[in-house]
Amino acid sequence: xxxxxxxxxxxxxxxxxxxxxxxxxxxxxxxxxxxxxxxxxxxxxxxxxxxxxxxxxxxxxxxxxxxxxxxxxxxxxxxxxxxxxxxxxxxxxxxxxxxxxxxxxxxxxxxxxxxxxxxxxxxxxxxxxxxxxxxxxxxxxxxxxxxxxxxxxxxxxxxxxxxxxxxxxxxxxxxxxxxxxxxxxxxxxxxxxxxxxxxxxxxxxxxxxxxxxxxxxxxxxxxxxxxxxxxxxxxxxxxxxxxxxxxxxxxxxxxxxxxxxxx
Amino acid sequence: xxxxxxxxxxxxxxxxxxxxxxxxxxxxxxxxxxxxxxxxxxxxxxxxxxxxxxxxxxxxxxxxxxxxxxxxxxxxxxxxxxxxxxxxxxxxxxxxxxxxxxxxxxxxxxxxxxxxxxxxxxxxxxxxxxxxxxxxxxxxxxxxxxxxxxxxxxxxxxxxxxxxxxxxxxxxxxxxxxxxxxxxxxxxxxxxxxx
Numbered sequence: 001x002x003x004x005x006x007x008x009x010x011x012x013x014x015x016x017x018x019x020x021x022x023x024x025x026x027x028x029x030x031x032x033x034x035x036x037x038x039x040x041x042x043x044x045x046x047x048x049x050x051x052x053x054x055x056x057x058x059x060x061x062x063x064x065x066x067x068x069x070x071x072x073x074x075x076x077x078x079x080x081x082x083x084x085x086x087x088x089x090x091x092x093x094x095x096x097x098x099x100x101x102x103x104x105x106x107x108x109x110x111x112x113x114x115x116x117x118x119x120x121x122x123x124x125x126x127x128x129x130x131x132x133x134x135x136x137x138x139x140x141x142x143x144x145x146x147x148x149x150x151x152x153x154x155x156x157x158x159x160x161x162x163x164x165x166x167x168x169x170x171x172x173x174x175x176x177x178x179x180x181x182x183x184x185x186x187x188x189x190x191x192x193x194x195x196x197x198x199x200x201x202x203x204x205x206x207x208x209x210x211x212x213x214x215x216x217x218x219x220x221x222x223x224x225x226x227x228x229x230x231x232x233x234x235x236x237x238x239x240x241x242x243x244x245x246x247x248x249x250x251x252x253x254x255x256x257x258x259x260x261x262x263x
Numbered sequence: 264x265x266x267x268x269x270x271x272x273x274x275x276x277x278x279x280x281x282x283x284x285x286x287x288x289x290x291x292x293x294x295x296x297x298x299x300x301x302x303x304x305x306x307x308x309x310x311x312x313x314x315x316x317x318x319x320x321x322x323x324x325x326x327x328x329x330x331x332x333x334x335x336x337x338x339x340x341x342x343x344x345x346x347x348x349x350x351x352x353x354x355x356x357x358x359x360x361x362x363x364x365x366x367x368x369x370x371x372x373x374x375x376x377x378x379x380x381x382x383x384x385x386x387x388x389x390x391x392x393x394x395x396x397x398x399x400x401x402x403x404x405x406x407x408x409x410x411x412x413x414x415x416x417x418x419x420x421x422x423x424x425x426x427x428x429x430x431x432x433x434x435x436x437x438x439x440x441x442x443x444x445x446x447x448x449x450x451x452x453x454x455x456x457x458x
Contacts, residue, residue: 019295026295034432036296086430088296133431204431223375223428232295235359 003075003157005095011078013245018090020159022232027166028084029185030133031119031126038128039166045125046165046186053171057116057192060107067170071156073097078153083215083244085179087237089229094174095157100148103192108144112192115147116140117173117184134200140184141197141211142175143253151176151249177246179213210263214254215244219263269332270340277344280308281351298359305352306425312345313418314442321449339395342414346392349385349421377427384420387413418443 029039032046053070056062075095083089103115121137123129129136146152153174156163163169168185175182181201191197201209208222217227217240228237243250254262284304287293293300319338323330330337361368372378391411393399400407422443426436 022295030431034434036299037294088299131432131434223377225371230296230298233297235298236362237360 003071003095003160003162005075005077005157005160008076008078011080013079013081013091015079015081015091017079018092018232023090023092023158024164024166026088026232028086028180029128029166029168031122031128031136031138031186032166033128034133042127043165045127046120046169047122047125048165048170048186051170051188053187053190055102055106055190055192058109058112058194059103059192060109061105063106065102067156070097070102070154070171073101075156077157077160080151080153080174080176081241081244081246082174082176082180082183083229083240085181085209085213085221085226087224087226087229088232089240090232093159094153094155095160096153096155096174098150099152099154099173100150102154103147103190106192108192111194112144114193114196115142115144116189116191116193116197117142117187118189118191119184120186120188135203136200137188138184138200139197140173140182140199142182143196144192145253146175146250149250149253151246177215177243177250179215181209182213212254212259212262214250214259214263215240216242216259216263218242219260266332266336270336273332273337274340274344277312277340280304281348298355301355302352302360305348305355309345309348309352310418310421310425310439312341312348313414313421314439314446316341316345316414317418317443317446321446325449343392343395346388349388353382353385377424380420380427381424384417384424387417387420391417415447 025040026036027039028036032039032042051067052064053066054062054064075097077093077095079091079093081089081091117140119138119140120126121129123136142152153176155168155172155174156170158164158167163172168183171187172185173183173187182199196211199209199211202211215226220226226240229240230237241247284293284301288297288301291297316338319334319341323334357363357368361371372382391413394403394407394410403410422436422439425439426433429436
Protein backbone atom coordinates (compact mmCIF):
# COMPACT_ATOMS: atom_id res chain seq x y z
CA UNK A 1 0.00 0.00 0.00
CA UNK A 2 1.22 3.50 -0.72
CA UNK A 3 1.81 6.27 1.76
CA UNK A 4 1.47 10.03 1.50
CA UNK A 5 4.84 11.58 2.13
CA UNK A 6 7.16 14.42 1.16
CA UNK A 7 10.82 13.84 0.36
CA UNK A 8 12.95 15.77 2.82
CA UNK A 9 15.79 17.27 0.74
CA UNK A 10 17.88 17.83 3.88
CA UNK A 11 18.42 14.07 4.23
CA UNK A 12 19.50 13.06 0.74
CA UNK A 13 23.13 12.09 0.89
CA UNK A 14 24.88 11.89 -2.44
CA UNK A 15 24.83 8.12 -2.30
CA UNK A 16 23.57 5.38 -4.54
CA UNK A 17 20.47 3.68 -3.16
CA UNK A 18 20.67 -0.01 -2.35
CA UNK A 19 18.58 -2.19 -4.66
CA UNK A 20 15.15 -2.62 -3.06
CA UNK A 21 15.40 -6.28 -4.08
CA UNK A 22 18.38 -6.67 -1.73
CA UNK A 23 17.06 -4.56 1.15
CA UNK A 24 13.72 -6.41 1.17
CA UNK A 25 15.10 -9.95 0.98
CA UNK A 26 18.10 -9.81 3.28
CA UNK A 27 17.07 -8.97 6.82
CA UNK A 28 17.86 -9.55 10.45
CA UNK A 29 14.53 -9.98 12.24
CA UNK A 30 15.03 -12.91 14.60
CA UNK A 31 11.32 -13.05 15.47
CA UNK A 32 10.86 -14.40 11.94
CA UNK A 33 13.99 -16.60 11.94
CA UNK A 34 17.75 -16.18 12.22
CA UNK A 35 18.70 -16.78 8.59
CA UNK A 36 18.86 -13.63 6.46
CA UNK A 37 16.26 -15.04 4.09
CA UNK A 38 13.86 -16.13 6.88
CA UNK A 39 12.15 -12.76 7.54
CA UNK A 40 10.99 -12.42 3.92
CA UNK A 41 10.04 -16.10 3.73
CA UNK A 42 8.08 -16.03 7.00
CA UNK A 43 6.77 -12.47 6.60
CA UNK A 44 3.10 -13.52 6.74
CA UNK A 45 3.61 -14.89 10.27
CA UNK A 46 3.74 -11.34 11.61
CA UNK A 47 0.18 -10.11 12.17
CA UNK A 48 -0.09 -6.32 12.09
CA UNK A 49 -3.88 -5.85 12.09
CA UNK A 50 -5.22 -3.15 14.44
CA UNK A 51 -1.71 -2.27 15.54
CA UNK A 52 -1.42 -0.05 18.58
CA UNK A 53 1.51 1.59 20.28
CA UNK A 54 1.35 2.35 23.97
CA UNK A 55 3.53 5.21 25.23
CA UNK A 56 3.83 5.16 28.99
CA UNK A 57 6.11 5.71 31.95
CA UNK A 58 7.56 9.04 33.02
CA UNK A 59 5.20 11.33 31.15
CA UNK A 60 2.22 13.55 31.90
CA UNK A 61 -0.10 12.05 29.27
CA UNK A 62 0.48 8.34 28.67
CA UNK A 63 -1.47 7.32 25.58
CA UNK A 64 -2.21 4.51 23.17
CA UNK A 65 -1.97 5.38 19.49
CA UNK A 66 -3.28 3.41 16.57
CA UNK A 67 -1.69 3.53 13.13
CA UNK A 68 -4.17 6.12 11.86
CA UNK A 69 -3.08 8.50 14.64
CA UNK A 70 0.56 7.97 13.65
CA UNK A 71 -0.03 8.29 9.91
CA UNK A 72 -1.80 11.60 10.60
CA UNK A 73 1.61 12.98 11.56
CA UNK A 74 3.30 14.52 8.53
CA UNK A 75 5.30 11.77 6.81
CA UNK A 76 8.62 12.55 5.19
CA UNK A 77 11.11 10.52 3.20
CA UNK A 78 14.73 10.49 4.29
CA UNK A 79 17.62 8.64 2.71
CA UNK A 80 19.85 7.25 5.44
CA UNK A 81 22.88 5.06 5.65
CA UNK A 82 22.24 1.85 7.60
CA UNK A 83 25.13 -0.13 9.08
CA UNK A 84 24.66 -3.60 10.57
CA UNK A 85 26.91 -4.70 13.43
CA UNK A 86 27.78 -7.74 11.27
CA UNK A 87 29.61 -5.56 8.76
CA UNK A 88 27.15 -5.06 5.90
CA UNK A 89 25.46 -1.80 5.06
CA UNK A 90 22.85 -0.20 2.86
CA UNK A 91 21.47 3.20 1.82
CA UNK A 92 17.69 3.24 1.87
CA UNK A 93 14.78 5.73 1.71
CA UNK A 94 12.76 5.53 4.90
CA UNK A 95 9.37 7.18 5.29
CA UNK A 96 8.31 8.34 8.71
CA UNK A 97 8.48 11.15 11.23
CA UNK A 98 10.89 12.26 13.95
CA UNK A 99 10.33 10.31 17.17
CA UNK A 100 10.44 13.62 19.07
CA UNK A 101 7.07 14.60 17.52
CA UNK A 102 5.49 11.50 19.04
CA UNK A 103 7.21 11.73 22.41
CA UNK A 104 6.21 15.38 22.78
CA UNK A 105 2.55 14.35 22.58
CA UNK A 106 2.84 12.45 25.88
CA UNK A 107 4.81 15.23 27.60
CA UNK A 108 7.82 13.46 29.13
CA UNK A 109 8.61 14.54 32.69
CA UNK A 110 12.05 15.50 33.99
CA UNK A 111 12.43 11.90 35.22
CA UNK A 112 12.34 10.60 31.65
CA UNK A 113 16.09 10.06 31.20
CA UNK A 114 15.86 7.07 28.85
CA UNK A 115 13.41 5.54 26.41
CA UNK A 116 12.77 1.83 26.19
CA UNK A 117 11.33 0.25 23.02
CA UNK A 118 9.50 -3.05 23.26
CA UNK A 119 8.70 -5.05 20.14
CA UNK A 120 5.93 -7.51 19.41
CA UNK A 121 5.54 -10.68 21.51
CA UNK A 122 3.54 -13.37 19.72
CA UNK A 123 4.98 -16.78 20.53
CA UNK A 124 2.08 -18.51 18.83
CA UNK A 125 2.71 -17.05 15.39
CA UNK A 126 6.28 -15.81 15.24
CA UNK A 127 8.53 -18.80 14.44
CA UNK A 128 11.64 -17.24 15.99
CA UNK A 129 9.92 -16.72 19.34
CA UNK A 130 9.39 -20.45 19.84
CA UNK A 131 13.03 -20.59 20.92
CA UNK A 132 14.69 -18.31 23.45
CA UNK A 133 17.48 -17.24 21.12
CA UNK A 134 17.00 -13.85 22.72
CA UNK A 135 14.90 -12.93 25.73
CA UNK A 136 11.59 -12.03 24.05
CA UNK A 137 10.07 -9.57 23.50
CA UNK A 138 12.93 -7.70 21.83
CA UNK A 139 13.91 -4.69 23.89
CA UNK A 140 16.09 -1.74 22.99
CA UNK A 141 16.76 1.66 24.46
CA UNK A 142 18.05 5.16 23.87
CA UNK A 143 19.06 8.02 26.09
CA UNK A 144 16.35 10.72 25.99
CA UNK A 145 18.57 13.17 24.08
CA UNK A 146 19.27 10.48 21.48
CA UNK A 147 15.56 9.73 21.23
CA UNK A 148 14.70 13.43 20.80
CA UNK A 149 17.47 13.99 18.24
CA UNK A 150 16.12 15.20 14.87
CA UNK A 151 17.81 12.27 13.05
CA UNK A 152 15.90 9.67 15.11
CA UNK A 153 13.00 8.50 13.04
CA UNK A 154 9.87 6.41 13.56
CA UNK A 155 9.61 4.69 10.19
CA UNK A 156 6.32 3.63 8.64
CA UNK A 157 7.54 3.06 5.09
CA UNK A 158 10.42 2.15 2.83
CA UNK A 159 10.98 2.67 -0.91
CA UNK A 160 7.78 4.67 -1.25
CA UNK A 161 5.51 2.09 0.33
CA UNK A 162 4.29 1.05 3.76
CA UNK A 163 6.86 -1.08 5.60
CA UNK A 164 6.78 -4.72 4.61
CA UNK A 165 6.64 -7.19 7.46
CA UNK A 166 10.24 -8.33 7.07
CA UNK A 167 11.35 -4.71 7.52
CA UNK A 168 9.54 -4.36 10.86
CA UNK A 169 6.00 -3.35 9.92
CA UNK A 170 4.03 -1.39 10.73
CA UNK A 171 6.23 0.85 12.84
CA UNK A 172 9.92 0.73 13.58
CA UNK A 173 12.69 2.90 14.91
CA UNK A 174 15.58 4.17 12.81
CA UNK A 175 18.68 5.53 14.53
CA UNK A 176 21.08 5.95 11.62
CA UNK A 177 24.30 6.55 13.59
CA UNK A 178 23.94 3.33 15.60
CA UNK A 179 24.30 -0.30 14.56
CA UNK A 180 21.14 -1.64 12.98
CA UNK A 181 19.99 -3.76 15.92
CA UNK A 182 19.31 -0.54 17.88
CA UNK A 183 16.60 0.28 15.34
CA UNK A 184 13.81 -1.88 16.82
CA UNK A 185 11.18 -3.36 14.55
CA UNK A 186 7.41 -3.82 15.03
CA UNK A 187 7.23 -1.72 18.18
CA UNK A 188 4.26 -2.05 20.54
CA UNK A 189 5.39 -0.18 23.65
CA UNK A 190 7.55 2.87 24.19
CA UNK A 191 8.39 3.46 27.83
CA UNK A 192 9.93 6.60 29.27
CA UNK A 193 12.13 5.55 32.17
CA UNK A 194 14.56 6.98 34.67
CA UNK A 195 17.18 4.20 34.60
CA UNK A 196 19.16 2.96 31.62
CA UNK A 197 17.24 0.00 30.19
CA UNK A 198 18.91 -3.35 29.45
CA UNK A 199 18.41 -4.34 25.83
CA UNK A 200 17.87 -7.93 24.68
CA UNK A 201 21.34 -8.02 23.11
CA UNK A 202 23.01 -6.57 26.21
CA UNK A 203 21.32 -9.25 28.25
CA UNK A 204 22.32 -12.01 25.83
CA UNK A 205 26.00 -11.05 25.42
CA UNK A 206 27.01 -8.12 27.64
CA UNK A 207 30.65 -8.28 26.57
CA UNK A 208 29.75 -7.77 22.92
CA UNK A 209 26.75 -5.46 22.90
CA UNK A 210 26.71 -2.25 24.89
CA UNK A 211 23.91 0.23 25.49
CA UNK A 212 25.23 2.85 23.08
CA UNK A 213 26.30 0.71 20.10
CA UNK A 214 27.26 3.76 18.06
CA UNK A 215 28.83 2.95 14.71
CA UNK A 216 32.53 3.35 15.39
CA UNK A 217 35.25 2.05 13.06
CA UNK A 218 37.84 2.39 15.84
CA UNK A 219 36.15 0.11 18.34
CA UNK A 220 36.03 -3.47 17.10
CA UNK A 221 33.30 -5.93 17.97
CA UNK A 222 34.70 -8.54 20.35
CA UNK A 223 35.02 -10.98 17.47
CA UNK A 224 35.50 -8.87 14.35
CA UNK A 225 36.76 -5.53 13.13
CA UNK A 226 34.30 -2.70 12.51
CA UNK A 227 36.72 -0.65 10.38
CA UNK A 228 35.05 -1.59 7.10
CA UNK A 229 31.67 -2.54 5.76
CA UNK A 230 30.32 -4.26 2.68
CA UNK A 231 27.44 -2.46 0.95
CA UNK A 232 24.70 -4.93 0.00
CA UNK A 233 25.13 -6.11 -3.57
CA UNK A 234 28.84 -5.38 -3.71
CA UNK A 235 31.84 -7.65 -3.42
CA UNK A 236 34.35 -5.31 -1.88
CA UNK A 237 34.36 -3.41 1.38
CA UNK A 238 34.58 0.28 2.02
CA UNK A 239 35.66 2.22 5.10
CA UNK A 240 33.09 2.69 7.84
CA UNK A 241 32.57 6.30 8.86
CA UNK A 242 32.53 7.54 12.47
CA UNK A 243 28.92 7.58 13.70
CA UNK A 244 28.08 6.09 10.29
CA UNK A 245 28.74 9.45 8.63
CA UNK A 246 26.54 11.44 11.03
CA UNK A 247 29.35 12.73 13.26
CA UNK A 248 28.58 16.40 12.51
CA UNK A 249 25.06 15.93 13.83
CA UNK A 250 25.60 13.59 16.79
CA UNK A 251 29.22 13.66 18.02
CA UNK A 252 28.34 16.39 20.54
CA UNK A 253 25.94 13.98 22.29
CA UNK A 254 28.96 12.01 23.44
CA UNK A 255 31.55 14.70 24.10
CA UNK A 256 33.82 13.73 26.98
CA UNK A 257 32.71 10.10 26.92
CA UNK A 258 35.20 7.26 26.49
CA UNK A 259 33.63 5.51 23.51
CA UNK A 260 35.69 2.36 24.10
CA UNK A 261 34.15 2.00 27.51
CA UNK A 262 30.67 3.09 26.50
CA UNK A 263 30.57 0.97 23.34
CA UNK B 264 31.50 -49.62 -15.25
CA UNK B 265 35.28 -49.29 -14.89
CA UNK B 266 36.55 -47.97 -11.60
CA UNK B 267 38.05 -44.85 -13.21
CA UNK B 268 34.61 -43.86 -14.54
CA UNK B 269 33.01 -44.44 -11.14
CA UNK B 270 35.68 -42.30 -9.47
CA UNK B 271 35.18 -39.55 -12.02
CA UNK B 272 31.42 -39.48 -11.48
CA UNK B 273 31.80 -39.52 -7.71
CA UNK B 274 34.30 -36.65 -7.84
CA UNK B 275 31.95 -34.69 -10.07
CA UNK B 276 29.12 -35.16 -7.58
CA UNK B 277 31.38 -33.83 -4.81
CA UNK B 278 32.19 -30.82 -7.00
CA UNK B 279 28.52 -30.01 -7.72
CA UNK B 280 28.01 -27.55 -4.85
CA UNK B 281 31.09 -25.66 -6.01
CA UNK B 282 29.98 -25.71 -9.65
CA UNK B 283 26.56 -24.42 -8.59
CA UNK B 284 28.20 -21.61 -6.63
CA UNK B 285 30.49 -20.70 -9.54
CA UNK B 286 27.53 -20.67 -11.92
CA UNK B 287 25.54 -18.36 -9.64
CA UNK B 288 28.60 -16.15 -9.26
CA UNK B 289 28.84 -15.76 -13.04
CA UNK B 290 25.12 -14.99 -13.22
CA UNK B 291 25.44 -12.45 -10.39
CA UNK B 292 22.80 -14.47 -8.58
CA UNK B 293 24.29 -14.89 -5.10
CA UNK B 294 21.85 -12.58 -3.31
CA UNK B 295 22.26 -9.32 -1.41
CA UNK B 296 25.54 -10.30 0.21
CA UNK B 297 27.34 -12.41 -2.41
CA UNK B 298 30.58 -12.70 -0.45
CA UNK B 299 28.77 -13.94 2.64
CA UNK B 300 26.97 -16.51 0.47
CA UNK B 301 30.29 -17.71 -0.97
CA UNK B 302 31.91 -17.78 2.45
CA UNK B 303 29.10 -19.55 4.27
CA UNK B 304 28.43 -22.06 1.50
CA UNK B 305 32.08 -23.10 1.11
CA UNK B 306 32.41 -23.29 4.90
CA UNK B 307 29.26 -25.38 5.26
CA UNK B 308 30.44 -27.83 2.59
CA UNK B 309 33.84 -28.17 4.24
CA UNK B 310 32.12 -29.32 7.42
CA UNK B 311 29.70 -31.58 5.53
CA UNK B 312 32.57 -33.30 3.72
CA UNK B 313 34.57 -33.70 6.94
CA UNK B 314 31.57 -35.31 8.63
CA UNK B 315 30.90 -37.49 5.56
CA UNK B 316 34.53 -38.66 5.58
CA UNK B 317 34.13 -39.67 9.20
CA UNK B 318 30.83 -41.46 8.52
CA UNK B 319 32.17 -43.88 5.91
CA UNK B 320 33.55 -46.50 8.32
CA UNK B 321 30.59 -46.65 10.71
CA UNK B 322 28.09 -46.66 7.84
CA UNK B 323 29.98 -49.51 6.22
CA UNK B 324 30.14 -51.50 9.42
CA UNK B 325 26.53 -50.93 10.32
CA UNK B 326 24.63 -50.93 7.07
CA UNK B 327 26.54 -51.34 3.81
CA UNK B 328 29.34 -53.90 3.88
CA UNK B 329 29.98 -53.77 0.13
CA UNK B 330 30.59 -50.56 -1.81
CA UNK B 331 30.71 -49.99 -5.55
CA UNK B 332 33.96 -48.08 -5.04
CA UNK B 333 36.64 -49.25 -2.57
CA UNK B 334 36.09 -47.50 0.73
CA UNK B 335 39.51 -45.99 1.00
CA UNK B 336 39.01 -44.28 -2.38
CA UNK B 337 35.64 -42.89 -1.32
CA UNK B 338 37.20 -41.56 1.85
CA UNK B 339 40.07 -40.04 -0.11
CA UNK B 340 37.75 -38.19 -2.49
CA UNK B 341 35.53 -36.98 0.37
CA UNK B 342 38.54 -35.82 2.35
CA UNK B 343 40.08 -34.04 -0.61
CA UNK B 344 36.72 -32.40 -1.30
CA UNK B 345 36.71 -31.03 2.25
CA UNK B 346 40.19 -29.67 1.62
CA UNK B 347 39.21 -28.03 -1.69
CA UNK B 348 36.12 -26.37 -0.15
CA UNK B 349 38.25 -25.18 2.76
CA UNK B 350 40.74 -23.66 0.30
CA UNK B 351 37.91 -21.91 -1.57
CA UNK B 352 36.61 -20.67 1.78
CA UNK B 353 40.04 -19.23 2.59
CA UNK B 354 40.35 -17.71 -0.90
CA UNK B 355 37.01 -15.89 -0.55
CA UNK B 356 38.04 -14.61 2.88
CA UNK B 357 41.45 -13.44 1.68
CA UNK B 358 40.27 -11.86 -1.59
CA UNK B 359 37.03 -10.20 -0.52
CA UNK B 360 37.22 -9.81 3.26
CA UNK B 361 40.89 -8.93 3.50
CA UNK B 362 41.11 -7.31 0.06
CA UNK B 363 44.29 -9.35 -0.72
CA UNK B 364 46.09 -7.49 2.08
CA UNK B 365 48.50 -9.96 3.72
CA UNK B 366 49.24 -7.68 6.70
CA UNK B 367 45.52 -7.28 7.39
CA UNK B 368 45.05 -11.05 7.16
CA UNK B 369 47.93 -11.77 9.54
CA UNK B 370 46.55 -9.29 12.04
CA UNK B 371 43.05 -10.71 11.68
CA UNK B 372 44.29 -14.26 12.22
CA UNK B 373 46.38 -13.24 15.22
CA UNK B 374 43.69 -11.21 16.99
CA UNK B 375 40.51 -13.18 16.32
CA UNK B 376 40.32 -16.61 17.93
CA UNK B 377 37.70 -17.98 15.53
CA UNK B 378 39.83 -17.07 12.50
CA UNK B 379 42.91 -18.55 14.17
CA UNK B 380 41.02 -21.78 14.87
CA UNK B 381 39.78 -21.97 11.28
CA UNK B 382 43.29 -21.38 9.95
CA UNK B 383 44.66 -24.07 12.26
CA UNK B 384 42.12 -26.57 10.96
CA UNK B 385 42.96 -25.72 7.35
CA UNK B 386 46.71 -25.92 7.98
CA UNK B 387 46.32 -29.35 9.56
CA UNK B 388 44.41 -30.48 6.47
CA UNK B 389 47.41 -29.74 4.21
CA UNK B 390 49.59 -32.74 5.24
CA UNK B 391 46.56 -35.00 5.00
CA UNK B 392 45.81 -33.81 1.48
CA UNK B 393 49.44 -34.22 0.40
CA UNK B 394 49.75 -37.73 1.83
CA UNK B 395 46.35 -38.87 0.59
CA UNK B 396 47.86 -40.84 -2.32
CA UNK B 397 48.56 -44.57 -2.34
CA UNK B 398 52.30 -43.87 -2.71
CA UNK B 399 52.41 -41.93 0.53
CA UNK B 400 50.21 -44.49 2.24
CA UNK B 401 52.74 -47.22 1.41
CA UNK B 402 55.73 -45.08 2.29
CA UNK B 403 54.39 -44.06 5.73
CA UNK B 404 52.90 -47.47 6.60
CA UNK B 405 51.57 -47.42 10.18
CA UNK B 406 52.45 -43.77 10.60
CA UNK B 407 49.95 -42.94 7.84
CA UNK B 408 47.10 -44.19 10.01
CA UNK B 409 48.32 -42.10 12.92
CA UNK B 410 48.79 -38.99 10.79
CA UNK B 411 45.32 -39.24 9.30
CA UNK B 412 43.74 -39.40 12.75
CA UNK B 413 44.22 -35.62 12.56
CA UNK B 414 40.85 -35.58 10.80
CA UNK B 415 39.18 -35.77 14.25
CA UNK B 416 40.67 -32.61 15.74
CA UNK B 417 40.35 -30.89 12.34
CA UNK B 418 36.61 -31.56 12.22
CA UNK B 419 36.19 -30.42 15.80
CA UNK B 420 38.13 -27.21 15.12
CA UNK B 421 36.05 -26.59 12.00
CA UNK B 422 32.83 -26.83 13.98
CA UNK B 423 34.29 -24.69 16.77
CA UNK B 424 35.32 -22.06 14.18
CA UNK B 425 31.68 -21.92 13.04
CA UNK B 426 30.22 -21.88 16.57
CA UNK B 427 32.44 -18.97 17.61
CA UNK B 428 31.28 -16.73 14.80
CA UNK B 429 27.55 -17.16 15.34
CA UNK B 430 25.79 -14.23 17.00
CA UNK B 431 23.04 -15.95 18.96
CA UNK B 432 21.54 -18.94 17.19
CA UNK B 433 23.80 -21.92 17.93
CA UNK B 434 21.42 -24.52 16.52
CA UNK B 435 23.47 -25.50 13.45
CA UNK B 436 26.93 -25.68 15.07
CA UNK B 437 25.45 -27.67 17.95
CA UNK B 438 23.82 -30.04 15.49
CA UNK B 439 27.19 -30.56 13.76
CA UNK B 440 28.81 -31.10 17.14
CA UNK B 441 26.19 -33.70 18.01
CA UNK B 442 26.81 -35.54 14.73
CA UNK B 443 30.55 -35.37 15.32
CA UNK B 444 30.06 -36.71 18.86
CA UNK B 445 27.98 -39.61 17.60
CA UNK B 446 30.59 -40.48 14.96
CA UNK B 447 33.35 -40.34 17.58
CA UNK B 448 31.37 -42.59 19.92
CA UNK B 449 30.68 -45.14 17.17
CA UNK B 450 34.41 -45.35 16.62
CA UNK B 451 34.92 -46.54 20.19
CA UNK B 452 32.96 -49.73 19.67
CA UNK B 453 33.38 -52.74 17.49
CA UNK B 454 30.13 -52.39 15.67
CA UNK B 455 27.86 -55.33 14.97
CA UNK B 456 26.55 -55.68 11.41
CA UNK B 457 22.87 -54.84 11.34
CA UNK B 458 22.44 -56.14 7.84
